[in-house]
Amino acid sequence: MKKYLMACGIIAVVACSKKESNPNIESNVMLEEPVVKIVDSAAAGKHEGLALIEGADCLTCHKMDVRVVGPSYQEVADKYTAGDLDMLASKIIDGGKGNWGEIPMTPHSGMSKDNAKKMVEYIMTLKK
Secondary structure, three states: OHHHHHHHHHHHHHHHOOOOOOOOOOOOOOOOOOOOOOOOOOOOOOOHHHHHHHHOOHHHOEOOOOEOOOOOHHHHHHHOOHHHHHHHHHHHHHOEOOOOOOOOEOOOOOOOHHHHHHHHHHHHOOOO
16 A cells, blocks of 8 residues: 555656756747737827826826816816816926815826826816
């Protein structure tokens, strides 16, 4: 019985041991196709401003059509006009308080003015 168990153990160890593979030997095993992440928002069919909003922390406090901590994007679009684009882009970068209540908006000082404008341009497309 001991010999039988020993033989089974040896067979299991040999069968489960890692075999060294030779990279020079051809194989007919298909490799998994790599996943390509689309970075260009236009190519993904998404407004560039929306892609920037989704990539930042904006959706923590704002939603498209529901007030959370700050106003919904639809409320912002309804309150302001295209002429307010620069002012709203500055609000994103500098933060602010008082226009929508006493809870301050966190500044995003590392954001470029161009990206902030793209975000506001997207928000303005939500105007009813």
